[in-house]
Amino acid sequence: MPHRLMQFCLAGVFLFLTPGARSEGKPSPTESLLVEAAAAEARFDITRALELYIAADGLQPENAFTLQKIAQQLSDLSLVVRDEAGKKNQAIKALAYAKRAVALQPENAVNVLSLAICYGKMAVFSDTRAKIEYSRLVKLDAERALALDPAYDWAHHVLGRWHYEVASLGGAARFFIRLVYGGLPAASFNEAIAQLQKAVTLAPARVPHHLELGFAYLAAGRETEARASFSAGLALPSVELYDESAKERARSALARL
Numbered sequence: 001m002p003h004r005l006m007q008f009c010l011a012g013v014f015l016f017l018t019p020g021a022r023s024e025g026k027p028s029p030t031e032s033l034l035v036e037a038a039a040a041e042a043r044f045d046i047t048r049a050l051e052l053y054i055a056a057d058g059l060q061p062e063n064a065f066t067l068q069k070i071a072q073q074l075s076d077l078s079l080v081v082r083d084e085a086g087k088k089n090q091a092i093k094a095l096a097y098a099k100r101a102v103a104l105q106p107e108n109a110v111n112v113l114s115l116a117i118c119y120g121k122m123a124v125f126s127d128t129r130a131k132i133e134y135s136r137l138v139k140l141d142a143e144r145a146l147a148l149d150p151a152y153d154w155a156h157h158v159l160g161r162w163h164y165e166v167a168s169l170g171g172a173a174r175f176f177i178r179l180v181y182g183g184l185p186a187a188s189f190n191e192a193i194a195q196l197q198k199a200v201t202l203a204p205a206r207v208p209h210h211l212e213l214g215f216a217y218l219a220a221g222r223e224t225e226a227r228a229s230f231s232a233g234l235a236l237p238s239v240e241l242y243d244e245s246a247k248e249r250a251r252s253a254l255a256r257l
Helices: 011-016 029-042 046-059 064-077 084-104 109-124 128-148 153-167 171-181 189-202 207-219 223-235 243-256
Strands: none
Touching (some): 029 064, 128 153, 153 207, 223 243
């Protein structure tokens, strides 16, 4: 799943630096790197943004904000790399940085949700036992992020998507998972829809919220509402990194209806 946790305000970058990082009268080298990295993110240049965030981490190590941003870029790059080994390597690195960010700032909802998303990425490259454990961790940390910030739209999005994907597992698959691996936490289409509706309410201009709500409706067999949500998302302008790819997925689903 996409790892664009929020649009980044260039002016706001200074708020995340540790005290004393800014020099009198002009930005410090770390500040300059972070502003340039944010600009690279804004133009969707993930590779350059990663280079700059890593450079900033070298100058000012153990900054939770920078570590989370590195995790985000690595996670995004795992979708761009072509070979499976490369994708998995990027996902492993992203998870390591996300864990470090949470260790430094465990009460930061962005850091906690970033960790949940990295667990989801790791599940893609894992065996069945690990997939199930990562799935449990995704739900746990998405819920933890919401406990820290109930108005965090992306946390509602991730939790909603978790519910409809797990609820979509067939009865035989769920029986096997329960029998062999102890099962997964309870999931429901109703909860998926409720969480994604909340994400839409909190951030109605975000394309992915509408489209994932459409997929939750579709999984629940509510085609009329799915069409409406897909149409709402497709009508919005694409402004974030994965908006267009999300729209292509929705168009394909509409064509199959």
